[in-house]
């Protein structure tokens with residue numbers, strides 16, 4: 508019996524010692540999902556920093572997002588009257604190669620329903636699509652609207668998008684050169700008929716590709732692109748088009764009044780005005796709304 512009691516106390520003391528082991532405490536304190544290694548030696552730290560620096564235009568974007576298609580949009584109002592000249596390719600690069608030499612079927616600009624932020628180039632499914640400049644592949648994914656899409660970031664800070672592809676030939680992080688076949692043209696995503704949707708963006712903001720590329724001659728207009736507030740002057744037009752679209756979407760629909768609804772809030776929701784709602788429904792702007800009341804928009 509003595510022996511049993513002694514072994515029991517020995518077992519308990521071992522358990523207590525384990526519980527206060529400092530190594531265990533440090534593991535317990537780690538944040539779940541934290542991937543920072545406990546220690547990095549100097550060489551490893553150098554590799555880590557070098558790998559970040561080698562991403563094109565890392566200083567400009569301060570990051571490398573391989574999940575979200577669009578980079579965070581920069582505030583164009585910050586440009587004010589300033590201009591910025593961007594060298595589109597460096598001397599020791601492969602320069603520019605037209606992604607696909609086809610006819611333009613839709614240009615950058617307003618469309619019936621939404622603003623078109625790229626240029627559509629006609630092609631057949633299976634045609635080779637090339638990278639426009641040297642760069643590194645940031646996005647390779649399937650999206651609802653873009654279909655199979657590739658986004659490449661270039662040293663100039665520009666990003667080029669290649670959408671509706673039928674085949675993706677590159678991987679995230681892969682370095683590519685201008686003219687390299689990155690995928691095959693197709694009709695995936697929100698697309699009617701095979702074509703390449705080609706987009707150019709600078710820090711998330713779309714740029715009309717025709718400002719830098721001649722789509723008739725399949726070459727660059729200049730090796731430099733000047734960015735100013737003028738480059739993004741289309742944004743006001745795009746905003747108007749979006750408001751108009753919201754208005755036409757809401758037109759003719761019936762809104763059932765819920766708790767907290769006001770005429771002005773309903774008007775905002777359907778892209779219309781309080782005055783228009785009053786006229787349509789025989790109301791005054793001061794009229795009290797009833798729960799369940801039907802308002803024609």
Ligand SMILES: [Zn+2]
Pocket residue numbers: 613623625626627703704705
């Ligand atoms: Zn398009």
